[in-house]
Amino acid sequence: MSTPVKKVPIHLQSAQNRLLIKHGKVVNEDEITEDDIYIEDGVIKQLGRNLIIPGGTRVIDARGKYVLPGGIDPHTHFEFEFMGAKSVDDFYQGTKAAVAGGTTMIIDFVMPKKGESLIDAFYEWRQKGDDKVCCDYALHVGLTHWNEQVKKEMEALCKEHGVNSFKVFMAYNFMLNDAELYSAFDTCQKLGAIAQVHAENGSIIAKNVEKLLAKGVTGPEGHELSRPEEVEAEAVNRACIIAKQVDCPLYIVHVMSKSAGLALKQACERGTRVYGETLVAALATDGSHYKHECFHHSAGHVLSPPLRPDPTTPQFLMNLLAQDALQVTGSDNCTFNKAQKELGKEDFSKIPNGVNGVEDRMSVIWEKGVQTGIIDPCRFVAITSSNAAKIFNIFPQKGCIAVGSDADIVIWDPSRTRTISAATHHQAVDFNIFEGMECHGVPEYVIVNGRVCVDEGQLRAVEGHGRYVDTPVFAPYVYDPERVADLKPVKNGTHDDSLPEHFQNKVQIEEKVCPTPTLPDSAVSTPSCRGARPEGQRNIQDSTFSISEDLDVERKSCIRVRNPPGGKSSGFW
Numbered sequence: 001m002s003t004p005v006k007k008v009p010i011h012l013q014s015a016q017n018r019l020l021i022k023h024g025k026v027v028n029e030d031e032i033t034e035d036d037i038y039i040e041d042g043v044i045k046q047l048g049r050n051l052i053i054p055g056g057t058r059v060i061d062a063r064g065k066y067v068l069p070g071g072i073d074p075h076t077h078f079e080f081e082f083m084g085a086k087s088v089d090d091f092y093q094g095t096k097a098a099v100a101g102g103t104t105m106i107i108d109f110v111m112p113k114k115g116e117s118l119i120d121a122f123y124e125w126r127q128k129g130d131d132k133v134c135c136d137y138a139l140h141v142g143l144t145h146w147n148e149q150v151k152k153e154m155e156a157l158c159k160e161h162g163v164n165s166f167k168v169f170m171a172y173n174f175m176l177n178d179a180e181l182y183s184a185f186d187t188c189q190k191l192g193a194i195a196q197v198h199a200e201n202g203s204i205i206a207k208n209v210e211k212l213l214a215k216g217v218t219g220p221e222g223h224e225l226s227r228p229e230e231v232e233a234e235a236v237n238r239a240c241i242i243a244k245q246v247d248c249p250l251y252i253v254h255v256m257s258k259s260a261g262l263a264l265k266q267a268c269e270r271g272t273r274v275y276g277e278t279l280v281a282a283l284a285t286d287g288s289h290y291k292h293e294c295f296h297h298s299a300g301h302v303l304s305p306p307l308r309p310d311p312t313t314p315q316f317l318m319n320l321l322a323q324d325a326l327q328v329t330g331s332d333n334c335t336f337n338k339a340q341k342e343l344g345k346e347d348f349s350k351i352p353n354g355v356n357g358v359e360d361r362m363s364v365i366w367e368k369g370v371q372t373g374i375i376d377p378c379r380f381v382a383i384t385s386s387n388a389a390k391i392f393n394i395f396p397q398k399g400c401i402a403v404g405s406d407a408d409i410v411i412w413d414p415s416r417t418r419t420i421s422a423a424t425h426h427q428a429v430d431f432n433i434f435e436g437m438e439c440h441g442v443p444e445y446v447i448v449n450g451r452v453c454v455d456e457g458q459l460r461a462v463e464g465h466g467r468y469v470d471t472p473v474f475a476p477y478v479y480d481p482e483r484v485a486d487l488k489p490v491k492n493g494t495h496d497d498s499l500p501e502h503f504q505n506k507v508q509i510e511e512k513v514c515p516t517p518t519l520p521d522s523a524v525s526t527p528s529c530r531g532a533r534p535e536g537q538r539n540i541q542d543s544t545f546s547i548s549e550d551l552d553v554e555r556k557s558c559i560r561v562r563n564p565p566g567g568k569s570s571g572f573w
């Protein structure tokens, strides 16, 4: 006999599905307004003052609080088998912790074993995620090897499985060589996908590891020594150069160092379509921990690329986020317990790589960014939610508070504080790299698809409440179809259709610097490192801060543009 289903009376059902948030300051990436929000059936139905709403609606008073789009963490590895261990946060515990911290969507990485079918691995990840997730999720797919079959499966993933991003590796034993990177980027470009890159020079790292171990450096301090920041910066630069040959938009994951951030910024200024993600770990901790005398402490901080010994790195990276030289923050949550980290007790290169962050990302970034005055709440929303939604083409369904958007909302109390600890966090892992950090900014309510999952600070996450979200190809934010359609290859003032497609971009960039009358008006706009971004979707017209040559930060006035309705449209409305 089947289990009887408990029926909820109709009047109570509708009451549960209706919510009114009153008196809060609604923060989008481009402005703060004092609107009330009416939610029904998981969607924002009305926004404004003096709303007329049905009886029986639950009312939440958000006076004195910020009302933010739920965080989107675009970089997690739940229950991931890696370096001889399996990460301990699974899709249930990981997304539960995410919700506890104000994140309402995560994007995890399908990681096929070397040689394994991408589609099989995708199904494996769906099986792990679908019934467990407490919030919505999407999937990137790793390219751990390269051949014709991979190419075919990438197409199927884009066309039939809602995937629009592929991660390639320039390090680890599944790294691709330059020719393979070229082909992978070319394939992404043709499919309208975005190529994500783990940028470290794996060949140099292998030699450095050998040398350090031979010298007797076996402890966690060897980890950073084997992967110094120029090894990261070189790979960022090389990835950008390769991607530019085929005009493929790039997304550099986990930018961890000053020089890698600068390499990305410079590539961007040269006309490469590249976006940068840094990690909450990089914004709040540094490589001094690798010298800690306790193995569990130092190994607990091991991730790749590593935290940097230069203690000014975290603020430098926050400054890059402030000026839009970096756009996104993730956690790269890939958690291994102390016992698992011991796999590398005798050899640092065997310590399973990865740290926590999915739960604490929002609070820690608020503390290091907003509380310090480097960014304002709008930029906070951009770097923790909206920009990821735009790049992965789920904006404005996600990443903003607007009529028609999913009701993924955080009511954020900036006046409350909390102290982070492994003893009280909701993650499965027995260590926390932010241990003891006091953060202003606490999520008092977290609403996931219209359901209150943190209620007056109490976590009420529901296993299986989340859904898989398709990420469609050709994100307007990344591909800008108008610009691509308007621009024609021009050579010596005449159109030259004979140029191979991948060289056309080079010609366009030269022509933008020195426009000729044969170009349409839209092609002669000022060159910008964000030239591919539709104007209407730009979040902050002038960067909140400018960074001078030596990258000191000085405050500038912040001019905001409201996204015109057309600018928000990516087929969603």
Ligand SMILES: NC(=O)NCCC(=O)O
Pocket (backbone or CB within 6 Å): 077, 198, 254, 302, 303, 304, 305, 332, 334, 353, 354, 355
């Ligand atoms: N980052 C890290 O150390 N672990 C997760 C795997 C990856 O993102 O490279």
Ligand SMILES: [Zn+2]
Pocket (backbone or CB within 6 Å): 198, 253, 254, 304
């Ligand atoms: Zn990586």
Ligand SMILES: [Zn+2]
Pocket (backbone or CB within 6 Å): 075, 076, 077, 332, 334
């Ligand atoms: Zn990762």
